[in-house]
Amino acid sequence: MSTFPGGTSLxxxxxxxxxxxxxxxxxSPHVHLASTECYVVVGGKGELHTVxxxxxxxxALGHGTVVWFTPGTIHRAVNxxxxxxxxxxxxxxxxxAGDAVMTFPPDVVADPDRYRAAATLPPRTTEAERAADARKRRDLAVEGFTRIRDAIRAGDQEPLREFYAAAxxxxxxxxxxxxxxxxxxxxSRAETGLAMTSDLTVGVAGHLExxxxxxxxxxxxxRAFGMCxxxxxxxxxxxxxDKEHSS
Incomplete structure (x- = not known):
């Protein structure tokens, strides 16, 4: 079991x-169905577009910006x-494990085989080939994203609701x-914290040892080719x- 704070990843x-x-x-614009994501900007500038x-x-994103978004927020990192x-x-x-779904056009998201084919980057031998595959995947996600975004801007929530259902x-x-x-x-991390604080209310602190x-x-x-x-x-x-420096 990982001891990293909150059971998160970095x-x-x-x-x-x-x-x-x-x-x-x-x-590539995408959504997480069950996880909250946080950006801590450490360099450069850009924007986070959300729907x-x-x-x-x-x-706006700049050095020191901290922004997070909950499941259901379609997001696109702009550089x-x-x-x-x-x-x-x-x-x-x-x-x-598959919590992220990219905003491909409706006919792709509705078909598991087509979605898998569009989302999976095939094994390639060169960096340029892998970059081209990632670009093709990103461009297809942008196509679906702009459709949903423009509908929301026009006051039409139906394309987004349909995307949620399909995802x-x-x-x-x-x-x-x-x-x-x-x-x-x-x-598990929360239960461990709860147990420690409960012990402390009765003066027990065995976990400190x-x-x-x-x-x-x-x-x-x-560097892997991720979505963003x-x-x-x-x-x-x-x-x-780390016990290297223990005396």
Whole structure:
């Protein structure tokens, strides 16, 4: 079980720096169905474009900006120059298990086979080929995103509601594995905290004698092609207690 705070995950993200067909530079619009995501901006500048039933927002991003968004918020990271963020993701392991759904056009999201084909980056031998595949996937997500965004701006919520329904249907089968991820992650960390605070109310503090320092392994030098940009996740679930300097 990971001891990382809150059962969250941590990644460094360099937002894509090429333009989509609509001229906007940045990543693939998508939504998380069960996880809250947080951006901590550590370099560059840009914007976060969001869409939900409350409307559309364009939030300026600069060094030190902290912004987070709950499940159901379609989001698109926009790069105005060297935008770099630290991503804190709720429910570590859940996004990798399929919690994220990209805003492909309705006919793609409604068909699991077509969605899988569009969302999966095929194995490639060169960096340029992988980048081209990621760009093609991003551009298809932008196509669906602009349709939903423009409808919301016009006061029409139906395309977004239809996307929500299609996204939920798309993940229904694999969602059976998700409660275990939440139980073993954030719920377990919360229960541990609750037990410690309950012990302290009666003067018991045995957990202090089990104190430890953990350090995550360095992320791989290769940056993966994520939805929003080039991604370097930290394997915080593989951290071990640091006893190197113990006396």
């Amino acid at each position: 990644s460094f993200l360099d937002i894509y720096d090429d333009a989509a067909p609509d001229g906007v530079v940045g990543g 939900n039933l409350d409307g559309c927002r364009e939030i 105005h120059g060297d935008l770099q963020v630290i991503v804190l993701m709720d429910n570590a392991g859940l996004p990798e 939920a249907a798309l993940v229904q089968d694999r969602a059976a594995r998700w409660p275990a991820i939440v139980r073993d992650g954030p719920l 089990r104190a430890a320092v953990f350090q995550a392994p360095e992320p791989a030098p290769e 940009g080039r991604l370097r996740p930290y394997a915080v679930d593989q951290a071990v207690a």
